[in-house]
Amino acid sequence: xxxxxxxxxxMLEKASWINRMxxxxxxxxxxxxxxxxxxxxxxxxxxxxxxxxxxxxxxxxFVICLxxxxxxxxxxxxxxxxxxxxxxxxxxxLITTFMPIVLLxxxxxxxxxxxxxxxxxxxxxxxxxxxxxxxxxxxIVTGKQIGRAHV
Numbered sequence: 001x002x003x004x005x006x007x008x009x010x011m012l013e014k015a016s017w018i019n020r021m022x023x024x025x026x027x028x029x030x031x032x033x034x035x036x037x038x039x040x041x042x043x044x045x046x047x048x049x050x051x052x053x054x055x056x057x058x059x060x061x062f063v064i065c066l067x068x069x070x071x072x073x074x075x076x077x078x079x080x081x082x083x084x085x086x087x088x089x090x091x092x093x094l095i096t097t098f099m100p101i102v103l104l105x106x107x108x109x110x111x112x113x114x115x116x117x118x119x120x121x122x123x124x125x126x127x128x129x130x131x132x133x134x135x136x137x138x139x140i141v142t143g144k145q146i147g148r149a150h151v
Contacts, residue, residue, distance in 0.1 A: 009142075016138045019131040020077050023090070026128065027074025034067025044100060044107065044118055051103050069093075077132075080139055087136040090128065097125050 004012075033039035037060075045066060046059040053062065073093060076086040101108050101122060108119035115123060 012138060013142070016135050016142075019135045020080075023128060023131055023135070024074040024077045027070045027077070029074075031067040031070025031072075031074060034063050034070065036067075037063075039063070039067070041121070044104075047104055047107065048100050052099070077135070083136055083139040087132050090132045094125050094129055097122055 030039065030041070034042065034045070039045075042063055045063050049059050049062050056062075057065075070093070073086065073089050076082045076089070079086075101119065108116055108122060110116055
């Protein structure tokens with residue numbers, strides 16, 4: 001077991017909560033924009049929907065459902081007891097957000113290794129993955145070892 005000073009543990013706890021809140025902010029904000037019909041990503045979502053899921057419902061209905069899903073996912077991050085669910089749901093969502101890189105290459109690439117602005121918008125989601133992973137691992141470690149930190 002690694003000994004962590006109480007001060008450092010407090011800093012890690014703050015960092016974990018800041019990451020939780022920022023993930024929640026991004027998901028709730030972007031999801032709410034989709035619900036309102038004002039998301040700049042709506043065209044991308046509709047294009048991907050038309051390639052993958054068209055026929056299940058209308059594109060506009062799907063965008064609203066996705067917005068609700070993203071808002072709920074954001075809120076789930078605020079509850080430490082739901083961290084595992086939030087993390088695995090985040091992974092599922094991020095897999096779907098990366099689909100345009102492969103399925104809509106004209107929208108996401110200008111040339112080899114050179115992304116369009118839309119492609120960059122998608123790839124920056126790796127930061128969400130990193131933040132989510134930190135929170136997930138920290139939750140596991142502190143859930144088992146809280147109060148065992150040694151000075």
